[in-house]
Amino acid sequence: MKFYFAPLEGVTGFTYRNVFADLFGGVDKYYAPFISPCVNDKLKGKEIRDILPENNSGKVNLVPQILTNRADYFIKATKQIMDMGYTKEININIGCPSGTVVAKNKGSGFLRDTDAMGRFFEEIFNWRDSDESGLDISVKTRIGVNDAEEFSEIMEVYNQYPISELTIHPRTRKQMYRDTPDMNAFDYAFKVSRNPLCYNGDIRTVVDYENFAKKYNVEAVMIGRGLIANPQLVNEIKGQEKLTKEMLKQYHDRLYRDFEKIMKADKHLLFKMKEFWNYVSWNFEDENKCAKLVRKCQNLYKYNLAVEEIFGTMELK
Numbered sequence: 001m002k003f004y005f006a007p008l009e010g011v012t013g014f015t016y017r018n019v020f021a022d023l024f025g026g027v028d029k030y031y032a033p034f035i036s037p038c039v040n041d042k043l044k045g046k047e048i049r050d051i052l053p054e055n056n057s058g059k060v061n062l063v064p065q066i067l068t069n070r071a072d073y074f075i076k077a078t079k080q081i082m083d084m085g086y087t088k089e090i091n092i093n094i095g096c097p098s099g100t101v102v103a104k105n106k107g108s109g110f111l112r113d114t115d116a117m118g119r120f121f122e123e124i125f126n127w128r129d130s131d132e133s134g135l136d137i138s139v140k141t142r143i144g145v146n147d148a149e150e151f152s153e154i155m156e157v158y159n160q161y162p163i164s165e166l167t168i169h170p171r172t173r174k175q176m177y178r179d180t181p182d183m184n185a186f187d188y189a190f191k192v193s194r195n196p197l198c199y200n201g202d203i204r205t206v207v208d209y210e211n212f213a214k215k216y217n218v219e220a221v222m223i224g225r226g227l228i229a230n231p232q233l234v235n236e237i238k239g240q241e242k243l244t245k246e247m248l249k250q251y252h253d254r255l256y257r258d259f260e261k262i263m264k265a266d267k268h269l270l271f272k273m274k275e276f277w278n279y280v281s282w283n284f285e286d287e288n289k290c291a292k293l294v295r296k297c298q299n300l301y302k303y304n305l306a307v308e309e310i311f312g313t314m315e316l317k
């Protein structure tokens with residue numbers, strides 16, 4: 001089984017990835033949060049900065065991701081990204097549920113027009129084949145916009161193209177992150193997919209992983225929130241020691257230090273670290289108390305006291 005780090009826009013940027021890879025690793029590929037090309041000839045500075053090879057440690061095997069429903073934008077952006085050295089694989093985001101993205105028929109919004117999806121894939125695979133670059137084009141998808149019933153038509157489109165790997169997060173756009181992943185939909189994909197599959201969604205513990213792996217023989221699993229919360233999760237799955245408070249503290253302190261170097265204002269650092277605790281608090285026996293202690297902090301001084309209290313007095317599950 002291969003293990004991939006899911007992209008989380010605003011969370012798993014290059015600073016985060018470098019710290020993770022340095023301290024924990026064990027992950028075969030890291031998918032970068034999406035780049036959204038537009039009418040401009042060049043991609044935006046912030047998006048490029050995240051994938052610049054000099055910003056990504058050699059330990060990070062990075063796959064850039066593009067969010068678009070236009071073949072011409074995809075091709076233009078891909079050429080620029082390939083010029084930066086990413087010539088192995090580009091991932092397409094057909095899963096993002098955010099309102100502004102979906103309103104433009106991008107991300108999971110693209111799923112409502114399977115004819116347009118077909119035209120898009122036709123054009124990009126024709127370009128890829130004529131370019132002879134051997135670039136792998138992979139896709140990360142949800143199972144529909146409003147209803148899982150939509151999924152069979154969507155799979156029909158994917159099955160017509162040589163997608164190098166199809167990562168499925170089995171929720172509809174409407175579900176956002178609610179409910180549990182729809183394993184009936186994943187079952188269906190497992191039966192009919194002509195392309196290699198990667199599963200993504202709600203793997204938070206070794207048991208979650210084992211229950212999945214017992215049932216499905218897929219190429220890979222992609223983990224996001226579970227791995228941010230427990231950075232040792234993939235190593236645990238591979239039989240290494242369980243996450244300890246010391247590991248978690250080291251992870252926290254390194255992220256704090258590295259973000260501090262690049263954040264212009266204290267409030268940005270505070271926001272960033274609070275976001276980190278949204279996930280990391282899951283590890284603690286009293287996760288609600290842990291989350292609350294951090295959430296109420298108004299400044300870095302109070303934040304540091306709260307973190308000291310958490311690591312000094314609270315136990316992991």
Ligand SMILES: Cc1cc2nc3c(=O)[nH]c(=O)nc-3n(C[C@H](O)[C@H](O)[C@H](O)COP(=O)(O)O)c2cc1C
Nearest residue numbers: 006007008009033034093140169201202223224225
């Ligand atoms: C804050 C946030 C940002 C995300 N950004 C992206 C993104 O840029 N590209 C993408 O394909 N998925 C994105 N996702 C979805 C995750 O990659 C993943 O599919 C989702 O969290 C489910 O997997 P998990 O349960 O292992 O976290 C994002 C999710 C969250 C919560």
